[in-house]
Amino acid sequence: MKYELVIGLETHVELSTDSKLFCSCGGHAAANEPNDCVCPACSGMPGMLPVTNKHAIELAVKAGLMLNCKINQYTTFDKKSYYYPDLPAAYQITQWFNPVCVEGTVEVGERKIGIKQIHIEEDAGKLVHDDATNTSLVDYNRTSVPLIEIVSKPDFRSSDEVITYLKKLKSALQFAGISECEEGAMRCDVNISVRPEGTDKLGVRSEIKNMSSFAEIKDAIEFEKVRHVDAIERRTEMLVQETRRWDEVKRRTFPMRNKETAADYRYFPDPNLMPIIIDDEWLAEIKASMPATAEEKGQKYVAMGIASKEAAVLASDAKLCGMFDEVVAMGREPRSVASWILTECMSRMRYLGIETLNIAPQKLSRIIELVDAGEITRAAGKKVLAAVFENDVDVDKYCDEQGFNAKVDEGAVLAAVKAAIAANPAAVADYKGGKEKALGAIFGACMRELKGNGDPAVVRELLTKELNK
Amino acid sequence: MAKYITEINKNGNIAVDDTILVKDIPATAGSKMLENFVPLFSAEAVERVLAAGYTLSGKTAVGEFGLDLYGETGINDICAAASLVKEGSVKAALNVDLNGAPRRAAALEGVTFVKPTYGTVSRYGIIAAACSGEQIGVTAKNAATAAEVLAVIAGYDEKDGTSLKDANNIDYNSEAPAKGMKIALVRELYAAADAAVKAKIDAAAATYKAAGAEIEEISLQNLAEINTAWTILMSAETTNNLSRFDGVKYGYRTEKYKNIDELYVGSRTEAFGFLTKATIIYGSDVLSKGRYEDCYDKALRIRRKAVEALTELFAKYDALLMPAFSKAEYEFYPVENAFSKVYEESIFTAPASITGMPAVVSSGVQLVGDYFCDGKLIALAKALEKEEA
Numbered sequence: 001m002k003y004e005l006v007i008g009l010e011t012h013v014e015l016s017t018d019s020k021l022f023c024s025c026g027g028h029a030a031a032n033e034p035n036d037c038v039c040p041a042c043s044g045m046p047g048m049l050p051v052t053n054k055h056a057i058e059l060a061v062k063a064g065l066m067l068n069c070k071i072n073q074y075t076t077f078d079k080k081s082y083y084y085p086d087l088p089a090a091y092q093i094t095q096w097f098n099p100v101c102v103e104g105t106v107e108v109g110e111r112k113i114g115i116k117q118i119h120i121e122e123d124a125g126k127l128v129h130d131d132a133t134n135t136s137l138v139d140y141n142r143t144s145v146p147l148i149e150i151v152s153k154p155d156f157r158s159s160d161e162v163i164t165y166l167k168k169l170k171s172a173l174q175f176a177g178i179s180e181c182e183e184g185a186m187r188c189d190v191n192i193s194v195r196p197e198g199t200d201k202l203g204v205r206s207e208i209k210n211m212s213s214f215a216e217i218k219d220a221i222e223f224e225k226v227r228h229v230d231a232i233e234r235r236t237e238m239l240v241q242e243t244r245r246w247d248e249v250k251r252r253t254f255p256m257r258n259k260e261t262a263a264d265y266r267y268f269p270d271p272n273l274m275p276i277i278i279d280d281e282w283l284a285e286i287k288a289s290m291p292a293t294a295e296e297k298g299q300k301y302v303a304m305g306i307a308s309k310e311a312a313v314l315a316s317d318a319k320l321c322g323m324f325d326e327v328v329a330m331g332r333e334p335r336s337v338a339s340w341i342l343t344e345c346m347s348r349m350r351y352l353g354i355e356t357l358n359i360a361p362q363k364l365s366r367i368i369e370l371v372d373a374g375e376i377t378r379a380a381g382k383k384v385l386a387a388v389f390e391n392d393v394d395v396d397k398y399c400d401e402q403g404f405n406a407k408v409d410e411g412a413v414l415a416a417v418k419a420a421i422a423a424n425p426a427a428v429a430d431y432k433g434g435k436e437k438a439l440g441a442i443f444g445a446c447m448r449e450l451k452g453n454g455d456p457a458v459v460r461e462l463l464t465k466e467l468n469k
Numbered sequence: 470m471a472k473y474i475t476e477i478n479k480n481g482n483i484a485v486d487d488t489i490l491v492k493d494i495p496a497t498a499g500s501k502m503l504e505n506f507v508p509l510f511s512a513e514a515v516e517r518v519l520a521a522g523y524t525l526s527g528k529t530a531v532g533e534f535g536l537d538l539y540g541e542t543g544i545n546d547i548c549a550a551a552s553l554v555k556e557g558s559v560k561a562a563l564n565v566d567l568n569g570a571p572r573r574a575a576a577l578e579g580v581t582f583v584k585p586t587y588g589t590v591s592r593y594g595i596i597a598a599a600c601s602g603e604q605i606g607v608t609a610k611n612a613a614t615a616a617e618v619l620a621v622i623a624g625y626d627e628k629d630g631t632s633l634k635d636a637n638n639i640d641y642n643s644e645a646p647a648k649g650m651k652i653a654l655v656r657e658l659y660a661a662a663d664a665a666v667k668a669k670i671d672a673a674a675a676t677y678k679a680a681g682a683e684i685e686e687i688s689l690q691n692l693a694e695i696n697t698a699w700t701i702l703m704s705a706e707t708t709n710n711l712s713r714f715d716g717v718k719y720g721y722r723t724e725k726y727k728n729i730d731e732l733y734v735g736s737r738t739e740a741f742g743f744l745t746k747a748t749i750i751y752g753s754d755v756l757s758k759g760r761y762e763d764c765y766d767k768a769l770r771i772r773r774k775a776v777e778a779l780t781e782l783f784a785k786y787d788a789l790l791m792p793a794f795s796k797a798e799y800e801f802y803p804v805e806n807a808f809s810k811v812y813e814e815s816i817f818t819a820p821a822s823i824t825g826m827p828a829v830v831s832s833g834v835q836l837v838g839d840y841f842c843d844g845k846l847i848a849l850a851k852a853l854e855k856e857e858a
């Protein structure tokens with residue numbers, strides 16, 4: 001018999017706000033040491049009252065608009081109670097009764113995936129176990145950091161669809177400035193069951209908790225599919241509805257302790273937070289602030305003279321197009337910027353094995369400016385870029401230190417040409433004997449002599465002139 | 470029993486109950502759970518009295534988390550603030566009215582307590598139990614003095630999400646004459662009180678009549694429902710708010726634990742008193758799966774009905790006249806009965822607690838009025854006090 005996968009996703013992402021959800025502490029990003037970003041409110045001290053961060057509501061609404069959701073213009077916060085040391089007040093403020101967004105859709109390939117709801121909630125802290133002293137320490141930097149949970153309907157039929165959806169979601173959230181979606185910061189709970197193809201009844205469901213790597217999510221789904229099908233066909237085990245975790249080392253899922261999952265959260269409306277009314281005017285403001293989509297960005301780039309294929313690559317990645325927009329805004333020529341990002345930066349990233357472009361736009365802009373003005377050669381520019389990637393050097397200072405200067409006078413070039421000819425008699429003989437190719441070796445020696453400076457065209461011209469004397 | 474849990478300044482003129490935070494001064498909320506807790510900031514109401522030039526005398530004893538009526542912590546504790554005011558050692562006291570305790574204390578001690586309209590005095594800095602109903606009020610020897618201090622602490626505060634912008638527009642020093650006012654005497658609550666309390670209500674009614682007000686007996690039929698609903702809401706919220714006291718971060722921690730569950734259970738079992746535990750158990754139950762709709766959610770619906778019913782009454786009447794407590798003297802009850810005794814007695818205080826409407830206790834009687842009519846109630850209390858003097 002053929003089986004079909006039925007998967008639903010609950011995806012948590014952190015909102016890009018300057019402060020936490022209910023207090024003025026900076027987000028975890030502002031923290032250096034454990035418990036750096038903590039106040040009486042987010043550490044659960046008595047006497048503090050929550051005050052809602054309006055920006056978090058706006059970002060959640062933006063996410064809803066992007067996923068074609070209906071926006072609940074009357075939305076409320078509720079309390080979810082459970083005891084754990086990473087939750088200082090022993091309750092989490094979330095949205096249980098009236099989530100901010102409901103009933104959306106996302107296109108994944110040919111199919112439409114339904115979005116059940118998007119709700120806002122606060123994150124919990126972090127426990128650090130110190131084996132040396134056999135104690136547990138708590139870090140509240142993350143407590144009350146705003147998250148949204150995007151709950152899909154059980155509409156996925158393959159692990160590929162899940163990954164396509166997650167990639168699409170990530171790029172859309174980054175694009176709209178809703179979430180940075182940093183490495184590992186997108187956390188998923190995967191609800192999965194199987195059923196014979198062509199049937200409607202849902203099978204026994206297992207939930208794999210707290211996954212963040214896309215590759216691991218794919219493997220976990222494939223593992224679960226085999227486990228479920230084996231259980232049904234070969235009766236290897238009795239399937240029960242349960243929560244499981246993926247073990248990245250053993251490459252399989254394990255059931256989580258029942259205790260962690262059988263809690264009664266005793267939800268009720270938070271009496272300290274008035275219902276939030278998103279009136280038509282506010283909603284219109286949020287709609288108006290939605291950024292251009294990737295398609296719209298791509299079209300804009302083409303109009304700026306960028307080839308359509310390059311424009312599409314730039315527009316598909318929030319970091320790349322962010323860099324492009326900033327550097328162009330600094331006055332650099334768009335085609336030149338596109339070429340530096342797509343060729344030089346990306347090859348550097350591949351070389352260093354990093355996934356996100358995170359150098360300072362000012363530095364890239366300065367390099368392009370120097371090269372385009374003929375102050376340094378492109379070859380020298382590439383070297384500066386490499387140093388910026390690796391050591392975040394100051395562009396002008398580095399050029400000075402390295403002696404990069406494309407404007408070398410003719411006398412110096414001539415001296416280098418003569419030195420290169422003197423040092424490579426064999427190549428010179430070959431060239432004079434008619435082997436045109438030998439010129440490359442002498443030219444290379446010449447450029448080395450000049451430490452990469454000098455206009456290559458001038459160098460070549462002087463070199464051939466000297467050889468043909 | 471000592472009236473102060475922590476004394477601040479012998480010459481201070483404002484006492485603050487121990488569920489209200491004062492920076493750097495221990496705050497126990499009357500519980501062993503918080504016996505070593507020192508807050509990092511002061512309540513907004515405290516900041517405001519200090520800014521107005523008052524000085525703090527100390528932190529007065531309260532029943533545990535303001536829940537207790539009597540029994541567990543004893544009469545001296547419950548009436549600590551009211552008796553300090555009565556003996557004249559302070560001008561006024563700030564008290565949290567969670568479930569009517571300062572109203573009852575004022576009735577018993579013969580002083581005045583004003584519970585203002587919910588949302589008009591910031592709750593920032595209260596060791597919270599029942600957020601949807603609790604409110605800081607003022608105990609003083611008379612209504613005029615209470616009004617003076619209330620005017621200082623009231624007003625919008627952005628740190629409290631339920632604080633009302635309209636809070637700035639109340640005239641607490643109203644001298645509205647009782648003449649021409651219509652006052653409704655709540656029949657069921659009058660009937661539930663003992664003879665000495667009835668006599669005080671009769672005297673108040675006679676004073677108002679003499680001043681030219683109209684007194685009309687009315688029936689509030691859903692009082693029992695209102696009281697149960699309030700008890701459900703109060704217990705549930707208290708359960709939730711007290712769950713932060715787990716022995717992990719501050720406060721009491723048991724010495725006997727080997728893992729986190731034992732730390733929680735041991736600390737809470739050893740530190741909470743009987744009534745608090747009973748409230749927590751009751752509050753957990755009404756929020757639990759399968760019970761929520763019939764208990765908590767129903768209580769929310771009854772609250773809305775109560776607001777409608779009382780609002781309708783206040784279209785006709787200026788105030789409701791009723792007892793604050795069934796007895797004129799404290800009676801001692803064994804602790805095991807505390808939860809049901811509190812429930813029985815809160816029938817007098819629940820209408821103002823569940824709706825958030827203002828209430829004033831003066832001359833041993835309670836007046837309840839419409840939202841933002843605090844000034845009118847204060848004026849009515851002044852009329853009673855003039856008669857007494």
Ligand SMILES: [Zn+2]
Pocket residue numbers: 020023024025037038039040041042043
């Ligand atoms: Zn904070």
